[in-house]
Amino acid sequence: MKPVFLISNKPYTGRNVLALAIGMNLKEKGLSVAYTKILGKVPVKHEDVIVDEEALFIHKMLECDEPVEWCSPVVLTYELEYRLFERDDVNLRGKVIEVIENLKSKKDVLLVVGGDNLFEGFAFGIDSLSLVKELDVKALVVQSWESQTSVDDILGIKALIGDKFVGAVLNKVPAEEYMHIKEEVVPYLQSKGIQVFGVFKKDKLLEAVTIRRLVEVVGGAIVCCEHKLDDYVENISVGAMDPDNALKYFLKIPNKVVITGVHRTDIQLMALETSTKCLILTGGLHPSELVVNLAKAKCVPIIVTVLDTFSVAEKIQNLMGKTIIKEEFKVKRAKEVIGEKFEMEKFLKAISD
Secondary structure (H helix, E strand, O other), X not given: OOOEEEEOOXXXXXXXXXXXXXHHXXXXXXXXXXXXXXXXXXEEEEOOEEEEHHHHHHHHHOOOOOOHHHHOOEEOOHHHHHHHHOOOOOOOHHHHXXXXXXXHOOOOEEEXXXXXXXXXXXXHOOOHHHHHHHOOOEEEEEEEOOOHHHHHHHHHHHHHHHHHEEEEEEEEEOHHHHHHHHHHHHHHHHXXXXXXXXXXXXXXXXXXXXXXXXHHHHOOEEEEOHHHOOOEEOEEEEOOOOHHHHHHHHHOOXXXXXXXXXXXXXXXXXXXXXXXXXXXXXXXXXXXXXXXXHHHHHOOOEEEEOOOHHXXXXXXXXXXXXXXXXXXXXXXXXXXXXXXXXXXXXXXXXXXX
C-alpha cells in the first residue's frame, strides 16, 4: 500500500486524531502501521532528541518501534526560524523524504500528517502540496465542516493534487447539519468523483480538555482537589451575571469550567451546586473558605490565577474544540468512533490501487 498524507487547508481539522484512530484500528486487523508528522510545533525533549509533543504521544499509542525522532522529523523552534531568516540553508526536504522512505519500507501502512494547510513548511521545502506531487503517495483530505466553503476546499485540493487525491473525510459536523451533509453534500461530492470515507459529528469528549491542561494555560495555582486534575471539562461558562439568573444558566451547561472573579462568592457557590468540574477564580487572591470547603466536599478543583476574567475566558475558548490528542480517554473515544463510522475497507482498497 502507498503512504497516505492526511492534509487540509485549515488547522485543527482532526488530522492527527484521525491518523491515530485509523492506525489503531488497522493494527487490530493485523496490519503494521507507521506514523509521522511532517512539521511539529510543540517541541519537547525525549531521550536527547527534540520531537513534537503530540507526535510523540501518538508514536507511543501506536507502539511504534522506529526511532522516536522519525515521528516528527522537523520541529519548529526559535533556532530553526532564526536560521531561516539569517539565510542559512534550512531546506529540510531531503530529511523528511528520507524518513518517509524508511518508514514505508518497514510497514504495511504509513500515515503522514501534513501541515496546517497545503503550503505550511514551504520555506523549509516540506509543504504538503509539493511532497504529495513528488512522492509515490496518496492524499486524504480531512476537512472540518464550516459551510459550503468546506466543499470549495475539498474540490480545490482535488484539482491541485490530481491523481494522488484518494478522497475526503468531513469532520466536526454540527449535529443539526449531519443529515444535510449525509443526504445532500456527500452525494454531490461523489458526483464530482470524490470518495467520502466518513462523516463525523462534533464530539464533545474529543474536544474536551483536562483540568491539568487548564492549569497550564492560565498559569494558575491549585487550591484544592489535586487528585481530580485528570478529569475533563466539555464546556466553558463565565460567571459575570447577576445571582438571580446564574443558577438557571449554570443548570443548562453540563461538565463545565466556571470562570469568575475571586470576589464573586455568590456565583461560585451557585456553580458548585450544578454540573461544574472546575472553578477558575481570577484576581490572584485566595477564595473564601466557605467556597473551598464546599469544593472539597464535592471534589471540584479550584484554580486561582492573577489573570483577569476576560483573558482567562479567551485563552480557554481558544483551547477548547481543537481536539489535540494528549490524553488516553480521547484515544479510546477516537478509536471507537473511527471503528464504527469510517469506511475502512473502501479506504484500504483506495490506497492500494
